[in-house]
Amino acid sequence: MNSFIAKKVFAEAINVIIAIQEKTWAPTYKDILSPEQIAYMFEEIYSYEALHEQMTKGNQQFVLLYKDHTQPIGFASYQELEPHVFKLHKIYVLPTEQGTGAGKFLIGAIEDLVKSLQGKRLLLNVNRYNEAKSFYEKMGYAILREEDIAIGPYWMNDYVLEKVLI
Numbered sequence: 522m523n524s525f526i527a528k529k530v531f532a533e534a535i536n537v538i539i540a541i542q543e544k545t546w547a548p549t550y551k552d553i554l555s556p557e558q559i560a561y562m563f564e565e566i567y568s569y570e571a572l573h574e575q576m577t578k579g580n581q582q583f584v585l586l587y588k589d590h591t592q593p594i595g596f597a598s599y600q601e602l603e604p605h606v607f608k609l610h611k612i613y614v615l616p617t618e619q620g621t622g623a624g625k626f627l628i629g630a631i632e633d634l635v636k637s638l639q640g641k642r643l644l645l646n647v648n649r650y651n652e653a654k655s656f657y658e659k660m661g662y663a664i665l666r667e668e669d670i671a672i673g674p675y676w677m678n679d680y681v682l683e684k685v686l687i
Contacts, residue, residue: 523588523621527630530585530596535572537585537593542567545613553650558675565672581610584634586627594618597631602644607635609645628660636686643686646670646679657682 530537546567550559565571575581575598586595595614601607609631614623635643646668647654662682670677 525626526587526590527584530583532576535569538596541596544615548616553648561673595627597627599631605641607640607643643684645682649678649680
């Protein structure tokens with residue numbers, strides 16, 4: 522059985538986050554977005570500079586997921602939007618680790634962190650065509666609304682999902 526641990530990280534982990542994202546971004550979106558949009562969004566969201574800004578000026582908290590306490594296999598980021606309301610901005614697990622319980626462990630760890638900060642609701646966006654939507658629904662998230670977001674010359678067509686944390 523796999524042993525997972527989630528740890529809060531800061532700017533020293535940016536290169537690890539980028540390495541994980543390089544292995545997850547294209548497989549996640551290759552059937553949904555054009556190669557040009559994938560490249561553009563990767564640079565806008567996952568460049569070293571963009572991640573550093575999200576951590577420092579954007580107040581996003583990042584968590585790395587480790588397998589067997591040593592091997593980084595995923596990450597997530599979240600942020601408080603308003604009192605008691607948080608947003609899960611990112612959650613990715615290496616494709617080789619999907620289906621092992623890693624994603625379930627990581628989202629549970631984020632929910633626990635949010636609850637420890639008196640969070641009552643956790644929101645997230647998922648592309649309307651992303652198969653991960655069913656994972657979130659199994660984890661107790663429900664569609665709140667649809668949202669279309671402009672990112673440069675491209676559009677993300679998302680669902681906003683919500684989970685009430687008890």
